[in-house]
Amino acid sequence: MTRSEPYFAQPMTSILSILGDRFGAAVLDTVEFRGEQTLVVEQSKAKEIIKYCRDELGFDYLIDVSSLDHLGVEPRWEMVYELYALGNGAHHHLRIKYKLSEDSKAESVSDVWPTAGWHEREIYDMMGIEFTGLADHRRILMWEGYPYFPLRKDFPLAGRPSEMPDVAFTDRAPLEGGPFVTSPTSASTVHREPRSREMD
Amino acid sequence: MPETIEQHAAYDSKIEGNIIFTKADAAINWMRKNSLWPMPMGLACCAIELMGSASSRFDIARFGAEVMRFSPRQSDVMIVAGTVTYKMALAVKRVWDQMPEPKWCIAMGACASSGGMYRSYAVLQGIDHLIPVDVYISGCPPRPEAVLEGLMRLQDKISKEKSAVAHFQTGEAV
Numbered sequence: 200m201t202r203s204e205p206y207f208a209q210p211m212t213s214i215l216s217i218l219g220d221r222f223g224a225a226v227l228d229t230v231e232f233r234g235e236q237t238l239v240v241e242q243s244k245a246k247e248i249i250k251y252c253r254d255e256l257g258f259d260y261l262i263d264v265s266s267l268d269h270l271g272v273e274p275r276w277e278m279v280y281e282l283y284a285l286g287n288g289a290h291h292h293l294r295i296k297y298k299l300s301e302d303s304k305a306e307s308v309s310d311v312w313p314t315a316g317w318h319e320r321e322i323y324d325m326m327g328i329e330f331t332g333l334a335d336h337r338r339i340l341m342w343e344g345y346p347y348f349p350l351r352k353d354f355p356l357a358g359r360p361s362e363m364p365d366v367a368f369t370d371r372a373p374l375e376g377g378p379f380v381t382s383p384t385s386a387s388t389v390h391r392e393p394r395s396r397e398m399d
Numbered sequence: 400m401p402e403t404i405e406q407h408a409a410y411d412s413k414i415e416g417n418i419i420f421t422k423a424d425a426a427i428n429w430m431r432k433n434s435l436w437p438m439p440m441g442l443a444c445c446a447i448e449l450m451g452s453a454s455s456r457f458d459i460a461r462f463g464a465e466v467m468r469f470s471p472r473q474s475d476v477m478i479v480a481g482t483v484t485y486k487m488a489l490a491v492k493r494v495w496d497q498m499p500e501p502k503w504c505i506a507m508g509a510c511a512s513s514g515g516m517y518r519s520y521a522v523l524q525g526i527d528h529l530i531p532v533d534v535y536i537s538g539c540p541p542r543p544e545a546v547l548e549g550l551m552r553l554q555d556k557i558s559k560e561k562s563a564v565a566h567f568q569t570g571e572a573v
Contacts, residue, residue, distance in 0.1 A: 340486075340521075341486065341521070342486055347520075349520050349521070354520070355520075356518075356519070356520070357518065357519075357520065358519065358520025358521070359520070365489070366489070367485050367486055367488065367489060368485060368488075368489075369485045369520060369521075370524070370528075372514065372517075372518045372519055372520065372522070372524055373518070373524065374518055
């Protein structure tokens with residue numbers, strides 16, 4: 200399919216089949232949930248697929264980039280890209296996910312969408328996933344030199360003490376018996392219920 | 400001399416000769432408490448209420464505290480209005496250190512007083528970990544009336560200070 204065709208007239212199902220035909224084995228799974236389409240892809244092909252979605256399928260807007268921490272499961276990280284097609288009233292929403300292990304780096308899409316730069320900096324800041332090809336690879340919320348990544352699941356809610364002279368310091372917050380954390384489990388609600396669980 | 404000043408209600412200059420007898424502390428405290436120039440440290444939504452306190456409906460100028468210059472060197476009271484993150488904490492401390500003595504501090508709202516709802520890795524659990532606080536104002540955010548009440552409490556506190564007495568007894572700065 201080329202740009203000359205009215206891509207915005209394509210229904211979402213044919214967009215998915217175009218992607219399936221073109222990238223074949225790199226598309227590991229397609230999930231539909233209440234009209235939301237999610238594509239699970241190979242890490243190595245992810246950027247190519249994302250770029251193809253923008254250039255050829257009319258996904259002209261990157262809503263968000265985020266990451267998940269599956270602590271205790273290999274591979275640990277999962278990247279999530281939310282794409283949207285605004286052009287000509289298409290209003291297609293596509294979520295692209297891929298998993299990556301703790302020792303690998305994600306590929307930056309900031310050259311495809313400049314807005315991804317800040318999203319990726321936030322992911323680096325909060326979860327510590329590093330990116331190749333990200334020009335401005337700094338923290339975005341915490342200060343340079345803060346030694347932890349606070350959104351990781353093994354980071355305690357109360358925080359950890361740290362000290363950077365003349366820049367900033369942190370301390371543990373009093374939680375009065377907390378933090379009260381839910382556990383993801385298929386067991387009964389008794390196991391899942393929020394309880395005091397100290398990570399450190 | 401214009402007649403209006405000559406016939407001032409408080410005293411008759413013909414009789415009293417432009418002299419008022421009072422205590423040094425009473426005069427100093429009266430001047431200090433009625434010209435409390437705030438250093439607004441607006442860090443979150445409390446700053447909006449602080450602006451409301453300064454505006455015409457609540458009019459903090461009635462208490463002589465309308466001069467918000469954003470210059471620590473001309474300030475008497477730092478009003479910490481909002482969430483103090485660890486990233487901001489040392490900057491707040493630095494501004495406090497730049498304020499000349501005598502100086503006071505009001506912790507406005509739950510966050511500045513205790514960290515508020517942010518029991519978090521990123522938020523300082525009360526500005527009193529870094530600088531001494533004279534008055535804590537509860538609320539999330541406090542109403543402008545509460546800010547004015549806090550200011551009046553601070554004025555009461557200042558009016559009881561014995562700085563001149565301390566100066567003459569121990570040589571401390573007034």
